[in-house]
Amino acid sequence: MPVPAAGRTPRTSPVLAAALFLLLALAGCSGGSSPGRTGGPAASDSRAASAAPAKGSAEVVRTVATRLNSPWGLAALPGGDLLAGSRDTGRIVRISAKDGGQTLLGTVPGVAAKGEGGLLGLAVSPRWSDDHTLYAYFTTDSDNRIARMQVDERRPEGQRLGAPDTLVRDIPKGEIHNGGRIAFGPDGMLYAGTGESGRGGLAQNLESLGGKILRMTPDGRPAPGNPGSSSLIYSYGHRNVQGLAWDAAGHLWASEFGQNTWDELNLIRPGANYGWPGAEGKAGKPGLTDPLEQWHPADASPSGLACAKGSLWMAGLRGERLWRIPLRGTESSGPPEAFLQGKYGRLRTVVATDDGGLWLTTSNTDGRGRPGPEDDRLLLLKVT
Numbered sequence: 001m002p003v004p005a006a007g008r009t010p011r012t013s014p015v016l017a018a019a020l021f022l023l024l025a026l027a028g029c030s031g032g033s034s035p036g037r038t039g040g041p042a043a044s045d046s047r048a049a050s051a052a053p054a055k056g057s058a059e060v061v062r063t064v065a066t067r068l069n070s071p072w073g074l075a076a077l078p079g080g081d082l083l084a085g086s087r088d089t090g091r092i093v094r095i096s097a098k099d100g101g102q103t104l105l106g107t108v109p110g111v112a113a114k115g116e117g118g119l120l121g122l123a124v125s126p127r128w129s130d131d132h133t134l135y136a137y138f139t140t141d142s143d144n145r146i147a148r149m150q151v152d153e154r155r156p157e158g159q160r161l162g163a164p165d166t167l168v169r170d171i172p173k174g175e176i177h178n179g180g181r182i183a184f185g186p187d188g189m190l191y192a193g194t195g196e197s198g199r200g201g202l203a204q205n206l207e208s209l210g211g212k213i214l215r216m217t218p219d220g221r222p223a224p225g226n227p228g229s230s231s232l233i234y235s236y237g238h239r240n241v242q243g244l245a246w247d248a249a250g251h252l253w254a255s256e257f258g259q260n261t262w263d264e265l266n267l268i269r270p271g272a273n274y275g276w277p278g279a280e281g282k283a284g285k286p287g288l289t290d291p292l293e294q295w296h297p298a299d300a301s302p303s304g305l306a307c308a309k310g311s312l313w314m315a316g317l318r319g320e321r322l323w324r325i326p327l328r329g330t331e332s333s334g335p336p337e338a339f340l341q342g343k344y345g346r347l348r349t350v351v352a353t354d355d356g357g358l359w360l361t362t363s364n365t366d367g368r369g370r371p372g373p374e375d376d377r378l379l380l381l382k383v384t
Helices: 014-026 043-047 200-204
Strands: 058-065 071-076 082-086 091-095 102-107 119-124 133-139 144-150 165-171 182-184 190-193 212-216 233-236 241-246 252-256 263-268 293-295 302-308 311-316 322-328 337-339 347-352 358-362 378-383
Touching: 071 133, 071 347, 071 358, 082 119, 091 119, 133 182, 165 212, 182 241, 190 241, 241 311, 252 302, 263 302, 302 358
Parallel strands: 071 119, 119 182, 241 302, 302 347
Antiparallel strands: 058 378, 071 082, 082 091, 091 102, 119 133, 133 144, 144 165, 182 190, 190 212, 212 233, 241 252, 252 263, 263 293, 302 311, 311 322, 311 347, 322 337, 347 358, 358 378
């Protein structure tokens, strides 16, 4: 398996790398902790989660913040406040969960906002109370990369971000399909969904970080238990992953943009090939992993993903709705349900609250929506 040192790709033969990757995956190299905690549970784990209700509901309790500029990344802080990043300006603000007040933390240097690129995913260190470290996935003039920054709120407003410490570089960039979601898993490792930057073949190329889900330590090194011990790559064959979430049993799920036919919700297993560009949706091809659910792009075009109240909740951009996918273990316990259809426009990021609700951002100022006077908005939802 190739070793992407700081994101740089070696010269190893793609055929040899793919063979080694597959052998390691089949050998059960799924993680140092229990499989259910690293996103690759055994099939028997499907009984771990209880059945979700047959019908759900989603109600907007209040609008927390308004007039956000192209919000993309959203991360909850201990205590309830949130950090939101602007894709187009590279600015990060702290939003008060109580009154929606916004405090500028600073601007991430080097962000190149063009097309679908810019300041994308944000993730807060699991040890935030001790280290005040923020992780960001963003586009530069040459690549997509993942960096961490210290946040010092004793400094003046607008100057509270430290210099970026780049952990992973050379993730392919493009006008489209930059991926960008990052999140810490229950195993303490950092996961990242990448896109193939409009070059479909990169998704199957194990010498490229494009079209993959990556798994790394908080320092950006290949995480113990990855399918290839010296590689960041956790799964491959993805077109454009923008949603990552774990259910109560520790299974990792990802939402993925399709092309013209099917968007996908996938259960992620280490070493698995999700088919792109040779398959879109439920293809039933040997050696490829089919999605649990699929949607036509007009109904979804999914970005963010979260788990709450025994269901997955998936935000739709073009579909302008919030999808609920009820779960029973690793299977659906009922058909997906759509909420908020057309009421708030494009929906980008969804994050679970501590009490089982959801934070949800709109995405109408991203150049493809129809922004109203209060856009973009951060909403608080009650769900069942």
